[in-house]
Amino acid sequence: MLYEIVMSIYIPRGYRFSGVYCGLKLPELGQFDLSLIVSDIPAVAAGVFTPNLVCGAPVQVDRSRVPGEGFRAVVANSRCANACTGERGIRDAEEMAALASQAVGGNTRQGLVMSTGVIGTVLPMDKIRDGIAKAVENLSDSESGFINAARGIMTTDTKEKYVTKLLTLGSGEVVVLAGICKGAAMIAPQLATMLAVIVTDAALKPDVAQDMLRSVAEESFNCISVEGHTSTSDTLLLLANGAAKPVPLSGVDLELFGKVLRELCIELAVKIPDDGEGVSHLVTVEIEGCKTRDDAKKIARKVAEDVLVKTAICGADPNWGRIVSASGTAGVGYDPKKVSLRLNGFELFKNGEPIPFDKKTVSDSIRNNRATHILLIFGEGKNGIRFWTTDLTTEYVRLNSDYTT
Amino acid sequence: MLYEIVMSIYIPRGYRFSGVYCGLKLPELGQFDLSLIVSDIPAVAAGVFTPNLVCGAPVQVDRSRVPGEGFRAVVANSRCANACTGERGIRDAEEMAALASQAVGGNTRQGLVMSTGVIGTVLPMDKIRDGIAKAVENLSDSESGFINAARGIMTTDTKEKYVTKLLTLGSGEVVVLAGICKGAAMIAPQLATMLAVIVTDAALKPDVAQDMLRSVAEESFNCISVEGHTSTSDTLLLLANGAAKPVPLSGVDLELFGKVLRELCIELAVKIPDDGEGVSHLVTVEIEGCKTRDDAKKIARKVAEDVLVKTAICGADPNWGRIVSASGTAGVGYDPKKVSLRLNGFELFKNGEPIPFDKKTVSDSIRNNRATHILLIFGEGKNGIRFWTTDLTTEYVRLNSDYTT
Numbered sequence: 001m002l003y004e005i006v007m008s009i010y011i012p013r014g015y016r017f018s019g020v021y022c023g024l025k026l027p028e029l030g031q032f033d034l035s036l037i038v039s040d041i042p043a044v045a046a047g048v049f050t051p052n053l054v055c056g057a058p059v060q061v062d063r064s065r066v067p068g069e070g071f072r073a074v075v076a077n078s079r080c081a082n083a084c085t086g087e088r089g090i091r092d093a094e095e096m097a098a099l100a101s102q103a104v105g106g107n108t109r110q111g112l113v114m115s116t117g118v119i120g121t122v123l124p125m126d127k128i129r130d131g132i133a134k135a136v137e138n139l140s141d142s143e144s145g146f147i148n149a150a151r152g153i154m155t156t157d158t159k160e161k162y163v164t165k166l167l168t169l170g171s172g173e174v175v176v177l178a179g180i181c182k183g184a185a186m187i188a189p190q191l192a193t194m195l196a197v198i199v200t201d202a203a204l205k206p207d208v209a210q211d212m213l214r215s216v217a218e219e220s221f222n223c224i225s226v227e228g229h230t231s232t233s234d235t236l237l238l239l240a241n242g243a244a245k246p247v248p249l250s251g252v253d254l255e256l257f258g259k260v261l262r263e264l265c266i267e268l269a270v271k272i273p274d275d276g277e278g279v280s281h282l283v284t285v286e287i288e289g290c291k292t293r294d295d296a297k298k299i300a301r302k303v304a305e306d307v308l309v310k311t312a313i314c315g316a317d318p319n320w321g322r323i324v325s326a327s328g329t330a331g332v333g334y335d336p337k338k339v340s341l342r343l344n345g346f347e348l349f350k351n352g353e354p355i356p357f358d359k360k361t362v363s364d365s366i367r368n369n370r371a372t373h374i375l376l377i378f379g380e381g382k383n384g385i386r387f388w389t390t391d392l393t394t395e396y397v398r399l400n401s402d403y404t405t
Numbered sequence: 406m407l408y409e410i411v412m413s414i415y416i417p418r419g420y421r422f423s424g425v426y427c428g429l430k431l432p433e434l435g436q437f438d439l440s441l442i443v444s445d446i447p448a449v450a451a452g453v454f455t456p457n458l459v460c461g462a463p464v465q466v467d468r469s470r471v472p473g474e475g476f477r478a479v480v481a482n483s484r485c486a487n488a489c490t491g492e493r494g495i496r497d498a499e500e501m502a503a504l505a506s507q508a509v510g511g512n513t514r515q516g517l518v519m520s521t522g523v524i525g526t527v528l529p530m531d532k533i534r535d536g537i538a539k540a541v542e543n544l545s546d547s548e549s550g551f552i553n554a555a556r557g558i559m560t561t562d563t564k565e566k567y568v569t570k571l572l573t574l575g576s577g578e579v580v581v582l583a584g585i586c587k588g589a590a591m592i593a594p595q596l597a598t599m600l601a602v603i604v605t606d607a608a609l610k611p612d613v614a615q616d617m618l619r620s621v622a623e624e625s626f627n628c629i630s631v632e633g634h635t636s637t638s639d640t641l642l643l644l645a646n647g648a649a650k651p652v653p654l655s656g657v658d659l660e661l662f663g664k665v666l667r668e669l670c671i672e673l674a675v676k677i678p679d680d681g682e683g684v685s686h687l688v689t690v691e692i693e694g695c696k697t698r699d700d701a702k703k704i705a706r707k708v709a710e711d712v713l714v715k716t717a718i719c720g721a722d723p724n725w726g727r728i729v730s731a732s733g734t735a736g737v738g739y740d741p742k743k744v745s746l747r748l749n750g751f752e753l754f755k756n757g758e759p760i761p762f763d764k765k766t767v768s769d770s771i772r773n774n775r776a777t778h779i780l781l782i783f784g785e786g787k788n789g790i791r792f793w794t795t796d797l798t799t800e801y802v803r804l805n806s807d808y809t810t
Binding site: 051052053054055083084085086118119120229230231232306307308311312314315317320321322324325326327328329333334336339349352353354391392393394396397398400401 | 456457458459460488489490491523524525634635636637711712713716717719720722725726727729730731732733734738739741744754757758759796797798799801802803805806
């Protein structure tokens with residue numbers, strides 16, 4: 001669609017961005033490996049982090065600081081996750097955050113930090129220090145600065161991922177939301193992660209920002225799965241600096257902001273499975289008619305992470321049996337006689353029984369479209385959910401089993 | 406080891422077996438597709454079935470009959486699972502069980518039935534009827550009859566699976582346990598299943614048999630996973646006819662019988678992932694030091710079903726990060742600083758931190774052995790578990806995404 005091709009990038013006021021190369025990745029790749037986002041005025045920050053008990057040092061540092069206010073910088077690196085690195089890891093993460101914040105006039109605790117890449121190795125702090133200095137020199141409020149920041153956090157992502165949105169408040173003032181993220185795809189020899197930062201020039205109270213971010217994450221970043229492995233470093237941060245309007249949003253404006261933030265997060269999140277390793281289909285699993293939203297999510301996740309469902313879609317196989325069977329093992333009670341299934345709009349299963357369909361037509365519709373839509377309808381209530389995943393290809397297995405010393 | 410090569414097959418008294426071809430599979434495959442097991446005297450039966458809400462008609466019929474006594478026959482077919490087939494499916498399953506039982510002099514409710522194969526299509530009952538008649542003609546108490554019964558339930562299994570064991574009671578009498586099973590590997594266009602039947606000439610009370618079977622299944626068939634998909638038709642049956650000794654086992658004899666049954670079930674169960682589609686490694690996930698056995702099982706299952714762990718083993722990658730990270734997402738609380746990991750006996754991770762190791766040596770040990778051993782040690786308590794799974798290969802994905810009209 002045309003509007004996607006010419007889509008504008010909006011940069012929120014009071015922020016500068018950069019992405020640089022500092023020697024973490026192999027030089028011949030020609031890729032950035034460190035990103036810096038600076039707020040020129042102190043910003044409120046909120047965060048949502050991996051539930052994994054084994055979590056990286058940056059997650060531990062950020063988690064102790066947000067929600068809060070007064071933040072000046074977010075620094076992120078790829079190639080080394082600074083996870084399973086003990087006390088040394090915590091000291092390194094704190095130094096990274098402090099260097100970034102101090103370089104733009106803040107104090108040691110006004111920075112936040114994210115790392116992604118190999119786990120179990122310590123950060124090469126000499127390179128990180130040089131990298132932060134270089135990133136400070138390159139800070140810019142231009143579109144290219146913003147895109148460079150999206151590039152510095154990439155690992156196996158094949159393209160940078162960002163979404164920006166405008167919102168007009170009731171008073172006529174315009175605020176901007178801009179987000180970057182990187183993929184959840186994992187890579188040998190250790191693992192990568194999902195990182196996302198959203199910045200806005202609206203003002204939010206810390207607790208309001210935190211509640212909103214957690215609730216929005218539930219419907220976006222927590223509704224995607226590539227292989228069902230929750231990494232040690234997943235981090236989603238929101239910065240709100242009030243540069244467009246210093247009064248914290250409330251009432252209808254706040255509600256509207258929440259809606260736009262939700263849209264932005266869903267668009268960002270869906271880019272992750274869409275760019276998964278070796279992926280040939282982006283699969284939307286839509287659930288309707290459950291008793292609770294939590295029931296719907298359990299079923300959606302079970303179907304989305306089912307290896308047999310994912311391989312079937314890779315092979316353009318309209319295998320309703322695997323989908324219906326997977327839904328029955330989610331630990332959610334329902335009446336199997338009230339289940340119906342549509343695949344790419346074709347009804348394959350109705351009220352608990354298969355109905356005749358033309359296999360070739362449905363198979364062709366899977367094969368000829370990158371997007372696959374699975375709609376499972378239950379007869380238990382009025383709650384539903386959308387969940388996004390990938391197919392499972394031989395290329396994915398090849399990428400993830402390739403051992404390099 | 407020598408004793409495996411010359412291992413004897415023991416046939417329990419009072420049973421006859423057969424496996425025949427009745428036209429369900431393609432004739433050019435030259436494979437059996439229907440099995441019959443008959444007890445010449447009425448037997449006690451117990452059963453454990455799939456927890457999937459979407460379950461096949463044979464599961465529904467058997468579940469309503471066991472635990473119970475007076476059973477004369479178990480009939481099983483491959484190629485068609487008789488699942489998602491409505492009222493017609495129930496009638497067909499009941500007729501199958503009745504035909505098998507009546508053919509050997511029993512009544513309509515003295516039979517049990519199992520089906521595996523494609524779901525959503527009805528049984529071709531004319532072929533089934535002819536098949537049962539043919540199977541009755543071929544019944545035999547010989548080793549070959551027993552092996553033929555193991556062959557008739559195969560789907561994508563590459564070899565028949567059986568284990569037999571002798572047990573000497575305190576009185577000096579000998580009883581025999583003999584089990585057959587088929588694999589949990591799934592196949593296009595729909596899905597297959599895990600089926601197992603164990604017969605013994607010992608006598609057991611119905612409720613005792615049921616409790617014992619459920620508890621043994623917890624440590625055997627419920628501790629294996631190929632791809633984490635619980636099929637619609639999983640069935641495990643135990644028949645005890647008392648032909649060796651009509652008095653139900655009790656006391657020390659019963660306890661000993663339970664141990665032998667447990668061993669037999671573990672040996673049978675492990676044959677399933679060992680023969681999984683496209684598998685190049687049989688992986689044992691052993692967990693120690695958890696607060697409860699249930700905690701250990703949750704962690705074991707999470708590690709065993711983690712796609713990244715499975716692809717790493719396929720690639721001979723000693724990727725401790727993926728294993729440690731997967732264990733952190735099982736929903737079980739523990740202190741990450743007390744976790745240690747050994748892979749094929751090599752210590753890779755100790756008390757929450759990686760320790761240096763020679764990657765090539767560990768990688769070679771994975772590459773050069775079909776069996777891989779993952780030992781995760783926690784510091785929370787004294788409970789553990791063993792769980793078996795497979796690696797994930799490109800061949801597996803190819804087999805399961807291959808769409809054939």
